[in-house]
Amino acid sequence: MNIVVCMKQVPDTETKVRIGADGKTIDPTDVNYVINPYDEFAIEEALRIKEKLGEGEVTILSLGPERATTAIRSALAMGADKGILLKTDDTYLDSHAVATGLANALKEMKYDLIFLGKQAIDDDSAQIGPRLSVLLDIPCITVVTKLELEDGKIIAEREVEGGTQVIEASLPAIVTAQKGLNEPRYASLKGIMMAKKKPIEEKSPVMEEAKISVLKMEYPPERKGGKIVGSGKEAVPELVKLLHEEAKVI
Amino acid sequence: MSKAVLFFAEQNNGQFRKSAFEVATAGRQVADALGGELVAAVVGDAIADSATTLGAYGVDKVIAAENTDFHYYSPEGFTQALIDIITELEPGVVLFPATSLGSDLAPRVAAKLGVGLASDCTELFVVDGKLEIKRPIYAGKAYIRVAFNSEPQMATLRSNVFSAQKQQEGKEAAVEKIQVNVAEGKSKSSVKEFRPMGGDRIELTEADIIVSGGRGMREPGNFAILEELAKELGAAVGASRAAVDAGWRPHSDQVGQTGKTVSPNLYIAVGISGAIQHLAGMSSSKYIVAINKDPEAPIFKKADYGIVGDLFEIVPALTEEVRKLKSS
Numbered sequence: 297m298n299i300v301v302c303m304k305q306v307p308d309t310e311t312k313v314r315i316g317a318d319g320k321t322i323d324p325t326d327v328n329y330v331i332n333p334y335d336e337f338a339i340e341e342a343l344r345i346k347e348k349l350g351e352g353e354v355t356i357l358s359l360g361p362e363r364a365t366t367a368i369r370s371a372l373a374m375g376a377d378k379g380i381l382l383k384t385d386d387t388y389l390d391s392h393a394v395a396t397g398l399a400n401a402l403k404e405m406k407y408d409l410i411f412l413g414k415q416a417i418d419d420d421s422a423q424i425g426p427r428l429s430v431l432l433d434i435p436c437i438t439v440v441t442k443l444e445l446e447d448g449k450i451i452a453e454r455e456v457e458g459g460t461q462v463i464e465a466s467l468p469a470i471v472t473a474q475k476g477l478n479e480p481r482y483a484s485l486k487g488i489m490m491a492k493k494k495p496i497e498e499k500s501p502v503m504e505e506a507k508i509s510v511l512k513m514e515y516p517p518e519r520k521g522g523k524i525v526g527s528g529k530e531a532v533p534e535l536v537k538l539l540h541e542e543a544k545v546i
Numbered sequence: 547m548s549k550a551v552l553f554f555a556e557q558n559n560g561q562f563r564k565s566a567f568e569v570a571t572a573g574r575q576v577a578d579a580l581g582g583e584l585v586a587a588v589v590g591d592a593i594a595d596s597a598t599t600l601g602a603y604g605v606d607k608v609i610a611a612e613n614t615d616f617h618y619y620s621p622e623g624f625t626q627a628l629i630d631i632i633t634e635l636e637p638g639v640v641l642f643p644a645t646s647l648g649s650d651l652a653p654r655v656a657a658k659l660g661v662g663l664a665s666d667c668t669e670l671f672v673v674d675g676k677l678e679i680k681r682p683i684y685a686g687k688a689y690i691r692v693a694f695n696s697e698p699q700m701a702t703l704r705s706n707v708f709s710a711q712k713q714q715e716g717k718e719a720a721v722e723k724i725q726v727n728v729a730e731g732k733s734k735s736s737v738k739e740f741r742p743m744g745g746d747r748i749e750l751t752e753a754d755i756i757v758s759g760g761r762g763m764r765e766p767g768n769f770a771i772l773e774e775l776a777k778e779l780g781a782a783v784g785a786s787r788a789a790v791d792a793g794w795r796p797h798s799d800q801v802g803q804t805g806k807t808v809s810p811n812l813y814i815a816v817g818i819s820g821a822i823q824h825l826a827g828m829s830s831s832k833y834i835v836a837i838n839k840d841p842e843a844p845i846f847k848k849a850d851y852g853i854v855g856d857l858f859e860i861v862p863a864l865t866e867e868v869r870k871l872k873s874s
Contacts, residue, residue, distance in 0.1 A: 309803045309823035313687040322688070333804050391653065392662050392696075417803055420683055421665040423653035429621070430657035435734035436621065438650045441797075451738070455798055456646040457563075457749045459742040461618075465735035475790075475804060476797040507662025507696040511678065514689045516829060522836070522849040529863035531853045535835065536867040538851055543833045545755070545812040546779060546868065 297352035298406045299342040301376065302398055302428075303335040305360055305367035306418040313515075320510045321388065331367045334413025336480040337473035342411050343375045344478065345445060353377045355405070359397050359501055361386050372491035373483035379494070382501035390508040391423035397501035398424065399431035407468055409450075414439045414472040425472035436470035437463050441477055549582025549675075552637035552698070554628065555608075556647055557588060560596050564752055565643030567603050567710030569703050572670055573641050574604035574713065579672035585609060585635060586719065589627045591617040601719035602712045608721045609635065615728055618737035619647050625654040627726045632659070634724070637698050639677050644702035645751075652702045661696035668707045668809075668830070677701070685803035685826035705751045706809045707830075748782040750801065755781035755812045758801055758828070759789055762817020762838065762857055766794035771858070772816060775865040778872065784808070786818045802827035817857050820845030837861065 307313075307322070308330045316323040331339070339356070346352040356371045358364045359382040368379035382397055389397075402410065410432075415422035422438075429436030441460075442453035449466045455474060483491070525531045525538065539546045553573040555566040570586065577584040583606040588597050590612065597608040611627035628651070632640065640655070642648035644666045656663035668689070669680035677699040680691045694700075750756060757776045759769055769783065776783045785795035787802050801808055803823035813831035817838060818824060825848055828834070836849035837857050846852045853860055 307684070310821075311684070311687075312822060313684050315688065320690075322684075390662055391665075392656070392660070395657060418684055420681075420685060420807075421663075422649055423656070423663060423665060426621070426650055426653040427657040429734075430625070430654050437735060439646065454646075457752070458558075458747075459740055461737050462739040462741070463735050464738050469735070474797075475800070504660075505695075507660075508664060508692050508694055511691045511693055513683075514680075514691070516682070516686055516689060519829060519834070519848050519850075522834075522846050522852050524841070524846065524852045524854060526853060528853075528855040529859045531855070532860060532863040532867050535851055535853060536864070536871055539812065539833070539835070540871060543812070543850065545833050546871070 297345065297349055297408045299345060299352060299354045299409045299411065300357050300402065300405060300407045301335065301338050301342050301354065301371070301411045302424065303339065303356050303358045303367065303371055304332045304416045305329050305358065305364040306332045306416055309333070309417065315513045315515065319512050321513065329363060329367065331370055332413050332416045334415060334417070334473055334475070337475060337477045338411035338413050339371050339374055339376060340478045340480040341443060341473060342409070345409070355380060357398065357401060358382065359394055360384060365496060368496055369491050370483065372494045373487045374481060375487060377494065379496040381496060381498045383498055384501060388506065388510050390506040391421045391427060393503045393506040395424050395427035395431060397503035399428055400502040401499065402428070402432060409468065410470045412470070412472045414474045425470050429470055434468050434470060435465035436472070437465055438472045439474045440471050441474050443471060443477065548636050548638060549580040550585055550635055550637040551577040551580065551582055551639045551641065552585045552587055552632065552635055553641040554643065554648060554651070555586040555588050555600060556643050556645060557590055557593055560590070560593055562596070562600070563643070563645065564710065565645050565648070565705050568705065568708040569641050569643050570600060570603035570605055571711045572703055572708040576639055576670055576672055576677065580638060580675060582638065583607060585637065587611070587628060587631045589616055589624050597721050598718040601717040602715055603710065604713040605719040608719045610721055610723050611726045612723055613726055613728060618740070620733040621650060621654060621735065622733045623726065623728060624651050625658060626728070626730050628655045629658055630724060630726055632698065640698045640700045642702045644704045648702050652700060656700050659698070661698065661700060662694050664692055664701040666704045667701045668704050670701070682807065685807050685823070686829055687826045704809065750782045750784055750799065750806050750808055753782035753810050755779045756784045756808055756810045757781050757814045757816065758784035758786065758818060759816050760786035760818030761788040763789060763794065769795065771861045775861055775868070778865050778868045786824050787821070815845050815849070816861060818845055819843040820848060
């Protein structure tokens with residue numbers, strides 16, 4: 297079984313976003329870059345399937361700047377077999393551009409399953425999985441919290457408003473991972489040592505131009521300083537009065 | 547391309563979702579600014595009759611793709627339905643709700659058309675006859691304003707941000723039924739089962755009020771006091787990452803950068819200190835209340851109202867006070 301995980305390197309969740317000099321992108325100073333958290337679930341699921349089947353290959357495919365190599369190396373340390381970096385510069389890419397770049401690379405590869413995180417936590421667009429489904433003409437199940445593989449098909453559970461859907465699709469297929477799918481492993485020391493010898497191939501992506509342009513980046517509206525109503529349960533009647541009469545939300 | 551604005555009106559068993567009215571209202575404003583008509587795309591297995599009610603929200607026309615195959619969401623079938631409608635109408639703008647379904651469907655339609663799509667937008671502008679949108683990134687730590695280099699200009703709109711407003715009570719929209727080329731949109735995956743969540747749970751992203759608990763709750767059983775407060779308020783119950791990672795609450799309840807981003811009218815943070823990734827996910831709430839024993843907790847800097855103290859005393863007192871208010 298050939299499994300490809302499309303992975304993105306992103307600023308970690310502790311990052312305080314500062315807008316860069318161009319006013320359109322973030323200032324990368326002091327930013328700690330990590331594997332996109334949802335992609336960790338994707339990598340873990342790929343590794344578990346390979347281990348369960350006792351055969352197969354897990355390839356990490358990442359489109360991004362040179363620094364993404366570090367994240368690929370981390371994924372290899374978790375147990376993936378090889379990496380491919382579709383190297384870009386730091387210019388803004390929209391989901392259309394990224395999806396075409398990944399799809400063109402995937403068309404040259406062998407895959408039975410393609411995993412992605414349900415979204416990248418930097419751009420939060422959540423478009424690549426479903427876009428690849430169209431570009432590669434294979435099914436895609438998004439926001440998956442449980443996955444089973446049997447007889448050349450997958451059965452997945454996905455969270456939707458008001459409940460859980462159970463969906464079946466034939467292989468090859470795309471799955472986007474949601475938190476809850478599994479508990480990603482930490483890389484072992486041995487894994488980290490072995491990762492140093494695993495191959496990472498560097499290529500130039502074949503991408504179409506972005507169809508969206510960023511005009512400017514802004515900070516969220518500042519919330520004005522809070523008002524401490526009081527302490528202890530004695531403050532509760534005043535709070536309820538404020539919520540009812542001032543805020544008018546209850 | 548015409549000046550028409552098309553939007554996907556999401557429905558479930560013939561009932562339109564709240565998001566359908568929100569997107570209709572936002573779409574009406576864009577259509578007015580462009581000087582075009584507002585058209586609703588409705589896809590399902592038995593929807594055409596109820597579709598006329600969209601007229602009250604300023605919808606000029608409904609194009610209904612009715613098909614027995616569309617009882618459940620079929621990604622390929624729904625994509626084909628939208629492509630057929632877009633091909634016929636040639637709208638300048640296409641809007642979707644950023645619901646589970648809308649967020650799965652819109653990128654497929656955009657990919658088929660080879661156009662750009664802006665996800666999860668919170669503001670729409672029309673500048674010189676073109677759409678510009680504002681959307682949060684990094685779960686709301688920053689926003690970007692973007693424009694489109696392709697048409698139709700496509701966006702998904704975040705739930706609970708655009709308010710639904712009726713334009714004219716009782717006005718009916720004309721409904722045009724179309725046949726979808728289902729063979730073209732033959733489904734590659736199928737829904738085998740739908741398991742509804744227990745009871746009358748309110749969806750976090752659609753809730754007007756959210757009561758969230760964090761590490762300060764100490765153990766899973768203690769969430770019962772939040773459930774009780776939530777019941778009194780008609781609220782949904784959320785959780786911080788700490789509470790979810792401790793296994794106290796399901797991950798679907800998580801609010802924050804690796805959970806849900808929410809914008810309710812009222813967000814009550816109980817025993818949540820306010821880690822940056824949590825604040826990102828709830829800072830766009832209209833009003834925030836913090837209940838925490840640590841007066842230095844960062845959550846108080848974001849809260850409109852705060853109470854310092856023992857949540858195990860404060861929350862039950864709050865429930866009681868709300869009960870009194872509701873019965874007065």
